[in-house]
Amino acid sequence: MQNGRRLTLSAVARQAGVSVPTVSKVINGRTDVAAETRKRVLAILEESGYRSPVQHRRSLAAVPVVEVVVDSLNSGYTAEVLAGIMDSATAGGVEVLLSSTGSRGVAPNPEQRAQRLVDQGRCGMIVVTSAFGDAPLDAFHRRGVPVVVIDPLNPPSEEVVSVGCTDWAGAKDATAHLLALGHRRIAFLGGPEAVECSQARLHGYLAALRSQGIAAEDRYVLAGEFRSDDGARRLRDLLLLDPRPTAVVAASDTIALGVIAEALRQQVRIPQQLSVVGFDGIRQAEESVPALTTVAQPLRDIGRAALRIILRQVGGEVPDSRRVELATKLVVRESTAVPPGE
Amino acid sequence: MQNGRRLTLSAVARQAGVSVPTVSKVINGRTDVAAETRKRVLAILEESGYRSPVQHRRSLAAVPVVEVVVDSLNSGYTAEVLAGIMDSATAGGVEVLLSSTGSRGVAPNPEQRAQRLVDQGRCGMIVVTSAFGDAPLDAFHRRGVPVVVIDPLNPPSEEVVSVGCTDWAGAKDATAHLLALGHRRIAFLGGPEAVECSQARLHGYLAALRSQGIAAEDRYVLAGEFRSDDGARRLRDLLLLDPRPTAVVAASDTIALGVIAEALRQQVRIPQQLSVVGFDGIRQAEESVPALTTVAQPLRDIGRAALRIILRQVGGEVPDSRRVELATKLVVRESTAVPPGE
DNA sequence: AAATAGTACCGAAAAGTTTCGATTTGCATA
DNA sequence: TATGCAAATCGAAACTTTTCGGTACTATTT
Numbered sequence: 153m154q155n156g157r158r159l160t161l162s163a164v165a166r167q168a169g170v171s172v173p174t175v176s177k178v179i180n181g182r183t184d185v186a187a188e189t190r191k192r193v194l195a196i197l198e199e200s201g202y203r204s205p206v207q208h209r210r211s212l213a214a215v216p217v218v219e220v221v222v223d224s225l226n227s228g229y230t231a232e233v234l235a236g237i238m239d240s241a242t243a244g245g246v247e248v249l250l251s252s253t254g255s256r257g258v259a260p261n262p263e264q265r266a267q268r269l270v271d272q273g274r275c276g277m278i279v280v281t282s283a284f285g286d287a288p289l290d291a292f293h294r295r296g297v298p299v300v301v302i303d304p305l306n307p308p309s310e311e312v313v314s315v316g317c318t319d320w321a322g323a324k325d326a327t328a329h330l331l332a333l334g335h336r337r338i339a340f341l342g343g344p345e346a347v348e349c350s351q352a353r354l355h356g357y358l359a360a361l362r363s364q365g366i367a368a369e370d371r372y373v374l375a376g377e378f379r380s381d382d383g384a385r386r387l388r389d390l391l392l393l394d395p396r397p398t399a400v401v402a403a404s405d406t407i408a409l410g411v412i413a414e415a416l417r418q419q420v421r422i423p424q425q426l427s428v429v430g431f432d433g434i435r436q437a438e439e440s441v442p443a444l445t446t447v448a449q450p451l452r453d454i455g456r457a458a459l460r461i462i463l464r465q466v467g468g469e470v471p472d473s474r475r476v477e478l479a480t481k482l483v484v485r486e487s488t489a490v491p492p493g494e
Numbered sequence: 495m496q497n498g499r500r501l502t503l504s505a506v507a508r509q510a511g512v513s514v515p516t517v518s519k520v521i522n523g524r525t526d527v528a529a530e531t532r533k534r535v536l537a538i539l540e541e542s543g544y545r546s547p548v549q550h551r552r553s554l555a556a557v558p559v560v561e562v563v564v565d566s567l568n569s570g571y572t573a574e575v576l577a578g579i580m581d582s583a584t585a586g587g588v589e590v591l592l593s594s595t596g597s598r599g600v601a602p603n604p605e606q607r608a609q610r611l612v613d614q615g616r617c618g619m620i621v622v623t624s625a626f627g628d629a630p631l632d633a634f635h636r637r638g639v640p641v642v643v644i645d646p647l648n649p650p651s652e653e654v655v656s657v658g659c660t661d662w663a664g665a666k667d668a669t670a671h672l673l674a675l676g677h678r679r680i681a682f683l684g685g686p687e688a689v690e691c692s693q694a695r696l697h698g699y700l701a702a703l704r705s706q707g708i709a710a711e712d713r714y715v716l717a718g719e720f721r722s723d724d725g726a727r728r729l730r731d732l733l734l735l736d737p738r739p740t741a742v743v744a745a746s747d748t749i750a751l752g753v754i755a756e757a758l759r760q761q762v763r764i765p766q767q768l769s770v771v772g773f774d775g776i777r778q779a780e781e782s783v784p785a786l787t788t789v790a791q792p793l794r795d796i797g798r799a800a801l802r803i804i805l806r807q808v809g810g811e812v813p814d815s816r817r818v819e820l821a822t823k824l825v826v827r828e829s830t831a832v833p834p835g836e
Numbered sequence: 837a838a839a840t841a842g843t844a845c846c847g848a849a850a851a852g853t854t855t856c857g858a859t860t861t862g863c864a865t866a
Numbered sequence: 867t868a869t870g871c872a873a874a875t876c877g878a879a880a881c882t883t884t885t886c887g888g889t890a891c892t893a894t895t896t
Binding site for chain 2 (some may be wrong): 217220224226230231232234235238241242247248249250251252268272380397409410412413415417435436439440441
Binding site for chain 4 (some may be wrong): 502503504514515517518519521524546547548700750
């Protein structure tokens, strides 16, 4: 390719059959390039190994920074994942820029935000359990900024890597554990219905029941928020049913802890009268009384994995999978036992 | 100046009697411009009010960055403070760079680290509950980077602003609350003896006792770690004493939650047989059963305040105080009651 | 003093980016 | 069907930045 001179934009442009500005726009992630054209130009760029001067400078530049977007910090879940991210970050020599969406949802102006990201030499982004539309993701993708989404609320789009755990299998394990103890009336306290992982957990629960030939009862399945007070509320509803369920599978530890707290208040003894299984494996689950049996997600590992994936993408590797699922592990503690009256 | 067209480099260049590249170099701080020439060009630039496109973008986009150093993320305490910092950060339009010291202590090379901080345009630093020697702090101070320390483990040095809560008064309130209920044998489960806030809380406890003319018993005062398992361990020790204390003041909520959990295991009923007061006001304290009476630090407010102080210092203000203490508030919940046998 | 080397400074030319108008296309409307 | 309108796409031209070589000046050597 190189005939004496340095590799230049116009050479790439000529080969791609477009003008110099168009190539520049592709490199800088402008929107006014047809997808078709962009692809062709990118191919030539790839092949020729062209690097724009700014790209080049950036690759020499100081410590890479990864931006981490969280929805809120008040759950143990987020903190734990963040801790994992920090692990990998210090190990990998990158820094972490934390940004919180708060209640306002994500990024007022994704295009501008993405541009700022690359301007300031940020090399990737991790989104933790937030709804993230396709439009903003595209803004990052066009600029070649790798994005990893952890436990996305909405189904992740094509071009983004998502990291999570084996939600379906985990809920199935939890339910199977209760079935093995002899429970037959098992309730499920889910998360918001629209949320991806929530659905997977529900289906794991249903699958376990079905495999034992047990029909799921609608009134035992209550969707709600991933919050302890909403767990407490729903337990009150469950206790009004006749016959009562003898066990509860909660879609998160926060829900399960709410159930345990409310059970104590209602004089329902756990696990003698009611077994409870949580999901997530946050720290508080170990410390509750009785200690919570739960499906532990390797939250720290998930955080670590997310950052490693970013780093690999920055290094030019193509991720071998759009979805990474880490195995959950059922941790049996004190909140589950054989059903009452047996 | 503007004769119909937009203000452009070449106009400035013409007026200054130099070429366009030279003006560009002045703007971009290149070295190959004579001091004399630079001055002249700068004058014209000033006069004409020219802003280069990148300057313009930057003024729209550049967001100041504050570095936050935490020791670890696995306590609710840190997460809560961080949430407060994020509050102020989003409100104040700054970004937060998170860095974790982990177990390895702080900054391998403070001098270098401080330099990098200013190079990358970071405008301040917040240190959350970490030991932080004077040497690194000085490195920042010399470079004019404001540093705020939240609840420092060691006594903060002269040149740094520290933010905390009224530890002494808070512990005194907690103890007074128990005294008012009629308790006379009150134990104190402290943090590590060397830690500043831990000492203040101990002295608040002692002061409350003294004000009622009660002598502190050494065997009722146990130092230890800010961890729930260490709280549980120390409760076991307390229960062996004769006479047993009827109430416990814990120097942190984590300790207190450990006490509650262990009490449940040991069949000691709270608050009927033992009253417990915590300190911090983390989220889990609300959700425990029984709900924990605690001295709530305004953790979020502390985080918010820390960042605001940084921002004011960046704005050129001189902090009016080296030490900011936010008031604690005794939150009476279910874990305290009159002593048994009355 | 002359030659040489080194360096600071500048601008022509090359490279890259942005603006803006021209062209096309899709789609709703007359 | 014709017409208008808005959005998408692209490149020419305008603009900015960078590279690179030349000039002039100074210091050093011969």
